[in-house]
Every structure is written in structure tokens, then in C-alpha cells.
Amino acid sequence: MEYQIKASSISNKNAAIQIKKNNIAFGTTAKSADTLPNPAELFLGAFASCMLKNVERFSAMMKFNYVKAIVNVSAKRTEKPLKMDNIDYRLTIYSSDENLNIPLLKKNIEKFGTIYNTVKLSCNINGIIEQQKDTTNN
Numbered sequence: 001m002e003y004q005i006k007a008s009s010i011s012n013k014n015a016a017i018q019i020k021k022n023n024i025a026f027g028t029t030a031k032s033a034d035t036l037p038n039p040a041e042l043f044l045g046a047f048a049s050c051m052l053k054n055v056e057r058f059s060a061m062m063k064f065n066y067v068k069a070i071v072n073v074s075a076k077r078t079e080k081p082l083k084m085d086n087i088d089y090r091l092t093i094y095s096s097d098e099n100l101n102i103p104l105l106k107k108n109i110e111k112f113g114t115i116y117n118t119v120k121l122s123c124n125i126n127g128i129i130e131q132q133k134d135t136t137n138n
Contacts, residue, residue, distance in 0.1 A: 017042075043084070044073045050115035051091055058108050066095035075123075087119065089127040096133050105129060 009015030014032050017024045027036035037045065048071045055069045071091045078085040091109075093100060106129045110116060119125060 040075070040077065040084070044075055044087070046115050047087065047119055048073050048089070050113045051089065051109055054109045054113050054116075055091070055093065055105070058105055062099065062101060062104065062108075064095060064097040064099040064101075066093050066097065066100070068094045070094075084119075084123045087123055087125045089125070091127065091129045092132050093129065094132045100131055102129050102131055 006018040007015060008018070009028055012029060014036060015026055015028045017026065024042070025036055026042055027033060027038050051071050052069055055066070059066055069091065071089055073087060073089045075084045075088070076086045077083070093102075093105075106127075109129075110120075116125070
């Protein structure tokens with residue numbers, strides 16, 4: 001598989017990533033720091049997107065149903081060298097399905113996530129996956 005994107009910026013303004021038919025705006029100036037994602041947040045967004053895509057993928061393979069999944073991701077940046085040092089996540093799966101095997105799901109996400117595996121080569125990843133019983137879909 002190969003991937004391709006295009007990104008552009010305007011001096012003293014903001015930037016955007018063009019992916020397929022979508023534009024994702026991001027900040028490159030101090031003026032947009034409170035309103036647009038910065039590159040570090042986009043990086044964490046890619047990490048979270050990988051996890052959520054794999055929840056969907058593995059729900060079919062592992063034969064479990066879920067209503068929604070939410071992942072919260074945080075990271076620490078070191079100054080010397082400048083890099084992400086620790087990424088922590090909490091993935092909550094809203095499901096009442098007894099077929100949801102959390103330890104196996106975690107193992108599969110950690111083994112088969114493209115972005116997850118790329119990131120773990122350069123920093124520590126710590127995470128928790130939990131099931132929240134959904135009472136609306138019994």
C-alpha cells in the first residue's frame with residue numbers, strides 16, 4: 001500500500017492538508033494556536049484514528065457489536081531532543097456484547113495498527129481499553 005497527501009501554507013496565515021476530497025486546516029501561527037490543531041495534535045489524531053479504524057475492523061473479525069468508541073490521547077514532549085516521549089491513551093468501547101474480548105482487542109490493535117506500530121518505534125505507548133456497558137442497545 002502507498003499513501004499520498006498534499007499540504008500547503010500561506011505565509012503568516014494557516015495551512016491545510018489535502019487528503020482525497022477533504023481539506024484539514026491546521027495552524028502554523030500563534031494567532032491560530034487556540035482555534036486550529038497544530039502538527040503535534042494532528043500526529044496524535046492520526047494515532048487515534050488508527051486505533052478507531054482497528055476497532056471497526058476487529059469488531060467484524062472478532063464478531064462483537066459496539067455502539068461507539070472514544071479514545072482520549074495525551075502525550076509528553078521532551079525538549080532535548082525535541083520529540084514525543086510518552087503517549088497515553090484510554091479507549092472506551094460502548095458495548096453490551098459479551099463477545100467483546102478486551103485483552104485480544106488490545107493485542108490486535110498493538111500488533112496490527114500501522115500508525116501504532118510506526119509510533120511505538122520512537123516513543124513509549126501506554127494505554128487502557130475498557131468496556132462501557134451500553135444499556136440503550138440490549
